[in-house]
Amino acid sequence: MQIIFFTKKNILIISFFILILLLIFFLYFIPNFRLNPNVKSANAEPVSDEFIEKIKELTSGSQKIAYLTFDDGPTTSVTPKILDILKEENIKASFFVIGKYVDSHPEIVKRAYEEGHYIANHGYSHNNSILYKSSESFISEVKKTDLAIGKAIGIEDYCSHIFRFPNGFMAPLYKSQKEKAVLLLLEMNYTYIDWNCLNKDSERKYTNTQLLNNLKQSCENKNTLVVLMHDTKDVNNSSLVLKESIDYLRREGYEFRNFYEFVS
Numbered sequence: 001m002q003i004i005f006f007t008k009k010n011i012l013i014i015s016f017f018i019l020i021l022l023l024i025f026f027l028y029f030i031p032n033f034r035l036n037p038n039v040k041s042a043n044a045e046p047v048s049d050e051f052i053e054k055i056k057e058l059t060s061g062s063q064k065i066a067y068l069t070f071d072d073g074p075t076t077s078v079t080p081k082i083l084d085i086l087k088e089e090n091i092k093a094s095f096f097v098i099g100k101y102v103d104s105h106p107e108i109v110k111r112a113y114e115e116g117h118y119i120a121n122h123g124y125s126h127n128n129s130i131l132y133k134s135s136e137s138f139i140s141e142v143k144k145t146d147l148a149i150g151k152a153i154g155i156e157d158y159c160s161h162i163f164r165f166p167n168g169f170m171a172p173l174y175k176s177q178k179e180k181a182v183l184l185l186l187e188m189n190y191t192y193i194d195w196n197c198l199n200k201d202s203e204r205k206y207t208n209t210q211l212l213n214n215l216k217q218s219c220e221n222k223n224t225l226v227v228l229m230h231d232t233k234d235v236n237n238s239s240l241v242l243k244e245s246i247d248y249l250r251r252e253g254y255e256f257r258n259f260y261e262f263v264s
């Protein structure tokens, strides 16, 4: 038996099967690994100049990439629906969460994180009079939010590295306070990001068709998009047009990514 087993032909066959097994192993594990990229690297790594520059230059990129971002959650009514659609579409997005809602619904943030979405910081109270009351208050709003995220996802000292100002940095209100806050963010290892495309879901009540048209108009003649939507239903419910919005952007040739690629 042994002699037969170790013939040249059999060794070749065995080697071939080992090769096939290795191939299956890599084909199965590598894509899975990439679907959940760098989830731990948002944790307390210092923000490099390169990272800040990449985020700053993001919307001037020439590639057709869409970074979907959802603000003001988590909410039990909308966030899970958005997560379901993103899962079906195999898209990783970024969520700018409000700290006090993370404390109320940590399980939703945990789900979003485990499904490969970037969890970024939108302040604890979403209340400008608290946020800009003093430097200490601003710092506390940011840190309390990351603390809540860290608790929800089980990572101590979680640092989300990316902050979004309520109403955006570009809004004229609280301009001088925001300029000072940018320096505080830098000291804390953060940068900030606005958006260059939106469906206006928080501005006033629109029909679903109007929401979709707002998005189409807003992304016209733009390459890299940072798309602002909300995972709330305070004014409109973007989860009802998310699938159509994704279909439209795909038809227009956009590829979807999230901010993890910058913290690897």
Ligand SMILES: [Zn+2]
Binding pocket: 071, 072, 122, 126, 165, 166, 167
């Ligand atoms: Zn907001």
